[in-house]
Amino acid sequence: MVQLDIEKLKLFTYASIGEYLADIFEASIYGPYAGEYADEKTSIDVLVIVESKESLLKCISKLFDSKRIRFLIVDRRSFERDVESEWLGGILTESILTPYISIINPDYIRYQEVKAKKRMVCDILNNLILSFPEMSMNFMIKPEYFMFETIMRRATLFPPIAYRFLNIARSDVKNRNYTLMMNGFEAALKDFISEGKLKLVDNEFLKISEEYIESIRAKRGRRLRNLFKNSRTRIVRYVLGIFPNIMDSILDDYRIYKTYLAEGNVFVNPVRKLENPRKYIFIPTSSGTVSFTERMSIEDFIRRHMPEKYALKHNIKRLGGVLNSVYILRVAENEKERKTVVKVFKDWYGWKWFPLTLWALGTRDFTVMGKARLEREYAINMFLSNHGINVPSIIYVSPEEKIIFQEYIDGINASEVIRQLYKMTGDENGREKLLDVIRRIGRELAKIHSLGVSVGDCKPENIILSSDGRIFFVDLEQAERSGDQAWDIAEFLYYSGHYTLLPSLNIIDEEVKEFIYGYLESGGKIENIKRALSPRYIKVFSFFTPPHVILAISNTCKRVLKMLTIEEPK
Known part of the structure; x- marks a missing residue:
């Protein structure tokens, strides 16, 4: 590692920039020297933030102790806009994403680092929720995820920067550099915890709060805005690529990586060599937590x-x-x-x-x-x-x-219960037991609906009466929050009518009544029953269930609803 005289460099910065602008507000070293992987051929990269009434973005080169020094000069307002919204494609923010050494006004650049990383965490959380609107509530996230996800996103949008990230992760400097980078992310995450958006679990994992997830799911248009934002980032980075000094810094990283790797294959896509961020997302199961990857x-x-x-x-x-x-x-x-x-x-x-x-x-x-x-x-x-x-x-x-x-749930599914019910003759006790199962299914479905969930595929085959008498709902791949609960009722009732061509209309009447009474007595909404009678549902099941059976089911529902309406004033 090549050492620098920081105090001497600070004086040189004042002297060099003073030729152009007198008001230096902040200056920091970034790139290979800040990451402690520079060699003798490496130029020194210094970000200089100045007070200026006009927008300013320029690069100048100087010689410092026989080394080339590249000054990236930007006005304070432009820098802060890049921190807040990646106004310049995040090209300036990158200098504080990776390790840096502040030589002038360290408190300011530290504040901006945390601010930038807080925005990065916010963007990552929002996209995680929009990408996994259901599962994100169960995610157990290690703090490192946010750093590696930021690295991966930057490298995907601008692949040449991947060489810098790979150099930072070199075995001899990896722990030091990751600790420095995580310091800012951890400060940002503490703010999210204090705001109630994240929760710390077992002093190791972070969980996204249900309230925050719901607030983001209500703003699904954000996904489209992020798409335009990423396109803009690509364009801005391409334009900035014409600045030779900016690209020279990236080329230094490529040369150092190639030299360090020696005989390895440097032509492999560098982005593919970066750490997979999702290794740091876990999900709970009955056999323990499982890595997402x-x-x-x-x-x-x-x-x-x-x-x-x-x-x-x-x-x-x-x-x-x-x-x-x-x-x-x-x-x-x-x-x-x-x-x-x-x-x-x-x-x-x-x-x-x-x-x-x-x-x-x-x-x-x-x-x-x-x-x-x-x-x-x-x-x-x-x-x-x-x-x-x-x-x-x-x-x-x-x-x-x-x-x-x-x-595996050992038992029989509700379709078998209904088939037995349709075939039942003379066994009053057996019939009552089967009808009781139907009533309990209605109760359990009402409990699910009271949680704001619709089953989505509520046909009797997906409901199991276990060997110990409990009602289980299986096959939940179409279930969703705030879904169509009337569909669940319509599917169970109308689909159940196709198990026999000529069922007793009295049995159908009893089955429907037991289901509806069970549903309502556990708090199910009567409005869901009414909506299930809509022709838009009935037409769907006419492919499976004979018309006279659908009519019998519909008429029984109407009679029960009429009775309930008459009884309601009392």
């Missing part, structure tokens, strides 16, 4: 989570239809069988998506991308579980592989 196949899961003597005895069987890749993993364990459900969330393209589009055209939009469906399955499952709703516990999740491993 962890990749694990079904076979990997077996090797890691099953005792070796049991993992040798397993088989995998596919479940479900063409729209889902769902498997059941069976493992022999102490003369018993341990079952795990494995869901692989592939994107729905072409012919797989076409029938769904026709089915619910104009009534219901389905989430088709694998990433979004996995996010909903995980996030809504965790949310409902935390609020006492019976859902399968999530054992493990691999967002990168789009795989979720879930608890």
Whole structure:
């Protein structure tokens, strides 16, 4: 490492800039010398902020102790605008993102560093929420994520700067440089914690507050503004690229990296060599926290989570239809069988998506991308579980592989309950038990709705009566907050009518009544029942359920609603 005489450099800066401008407000060394990886050939980079009534951005070169020194001179207002909004594409802010050595007015540049990093954290949080509107509530984030995400974004927008970030991470200076960079991020994060936007968990992780997530989700237009902002950043950086002294600084980093790497392959895209920020995001499961970037196949899961003597005895069987890749993993364990459900969330393209589009055209939009469906399955499952709703516990999740491993619920699904009910003759006690299950399903759905969640795919096959008598909701990949709750009711009732061609109308009447009474007695909104009678819902299920059955279900709903309306004044 080449040492500098800081005091001598400070005097030289005053003398050199004084030839052009008298009022130096701040000056700091940035680049290779500040990062302690400069060699004998490296020029010294100094940012000089001056008081000026006019906008100013210029580069000048001088000789200092036989070394070239590059002064990047900017007026104070322009610098502060770049800190606040990347007015100049963030090219000036980069000098305080990475390690720097202040030689004039250190308190000012420290304040601006924290201010800039607070804005960076804010942008990252907002994009994280917009990219993962459901799952972000469960994220457990290490503070380092914000530094590495900022590095990755900068390098993606302006790839040549990646060489500077790679030099900063060199093994002999990495700890020192990352500590200096994180110092500003940690100060910014403390402000977010004090403002209630972040919460510190176990003195190690940060969680985004639910209130902050909701406030950002309400401003989805921000995503489009960020797109224009990134485009502007690319253009500004291209324009600034014509300044030879600015590009010379980047070329120094490239030369140092190439020299240090020696015989390595310097032609590999440098951005790909940067640390993946998502390694520092974790999500909780019943088997512990999982890194967002962890990749694990079904076979990997077996090797890691099953005792070796049991993992040798397993088989995998596919479940479900063409729209889902769902498997059941069976493992022999102490003369018993341990079952795990494995869901692989592939994107729905072409012919797989076409029938769904026709089915619910104009009534219901389905989430088709694998990433979004996995996010909903995980996030809504965790949310409902935390609020006492019976859902399968999530054992493990691999967002990168789009795989979720879930608890297997032993029991029968509600479609079997309804089929038995339609076939029931003469067994009054058995009929009452089955109707009680329907009523309890209505109650459980009302509890889910009271939490502001719609199930999205509420057909009876996705509701299980467990062997111990509990009602479980499974397959939550279409669930969402603030969704269409009337759709859930319409789907359960109208879809249930297709399990037999000629059901007893009396049985249909009893089934519908039990479901509605159960729904309402647990606080379900009567308005949801009314909306479920809309023709826009009925037309969807006419593909599956005979018209006379749909009419019977609809008429029973109307009679119950009329009775409730008559009783209401009392």
